[in-house]
Amino acid sequence: MGCPKALLMLGGETMIERQLRVLRSVTQRALVAGWPSDLPWPARIETLTGVRRLPDAQAGRGPLGGIYTALTHSRSEFNLFLGCDMPFVEPALLHFLCGRALECGADVTVPKSHQRRLEPLCAIYRRRALPTISASLKAGEYKVSRFFTRIQCEVIPWREIAKAGFPTQVFDNMNLAEDFEEAKKFLSRSRPQKRPSGQLKNRRRD
Numbered sequence: 141m142g143c144p145k146a147l148l149m150l151g152g153e154t155m156i157e158r159q160l161r162v163l164r165s166v167t168q169r170a171l172v173a174g175w176p177s178d179l180p181w182p183a184r185i186e187t188l189t190g191v192r193r194l195p196d197a198q199a200g201r202g203p204l205g206g207i208y209t210a211l212t213h214s215r216s217e218f219n220l221f222l223g224c225d226m227p228f229v230e231p232a233l234l235h236f237l238c239g240r241a242l243e244c245g246a247d248v249t250v251p252k253s254h255q256r257r258l259e260p261l262c263a264i265y266r267r268r269a270l271p272t273i274s275a276s277l278k279a280g281e282y283k284v285s286r287f288f289t290r291i292q293c294e295v296i297p298w299r300e301i302a303k304a305g306f307p308t309q310v311f312d313n314m315n316l317a318e319d320f321e322e323a324k325k326f327l328s329r330s331r332p333q334k335r336p337s338g339q340l341k342n343r344r345r346d
Contacts, residue, residue, distance in 0.1 A: 165231035173206035223261035246294035260284040
């Protein structure tokens with residue numbers, strides 16, 4: 141991307157501000173895991189209560205390290221995670237995922253995208269999954285979904301998500317500069333249900 145994705149500006153706010161706003165629609169407390177000590181903290185976030193930023197407990201472990209860091213500091217059994225590069229996630233989706241997680245009680249409740257890929261950075265993790273996550277990190281297994289086979293994992297298929305009324309781009313993420321440009325064009329349109337001509341691709345390799 142050429143710059144920290146958390147500080148990309150969309151709709152007059154940085155991505156980290158946007159994701160915190162969306163997250164706080166379903167929870168009063170939020171942790172920002174893996175925030176580098178030398179990265180500026182947006183001034184508007186300083187005024188928010190219930191928001192903490194944490195350095196990775198184990199540096200260089202990728203998204204799984206961030207999940208581990210957040211779970212070790214969380215006071216809640218059920219924890220909702222949202223990546224900072226997903227510009228189309230809205231509060232309604234998070235409410236939907238939380239409802240399913242509380243209903244099934246799984247260690248991890250993870251949705252599948254329109255491309256039938258797991259979305260582990262828009263999912264709910266229980267604190268009781270920590271020992272398994274810790275074991276994965278110690279074994280050098282940093283792919284998030286690798287430990288799913290060793291715990292109780294509830295996968296929400298795309299057909300259920302689509303049936304609930306969510307658009308195909310809801311899980312799209314930004315990894316390249318052109319993804320960011322497409323997201324800006326898409327969000328500026330008057331009809332957000334239409335896909336941009338150059339569709340974002342979910343390129344995450346977690």
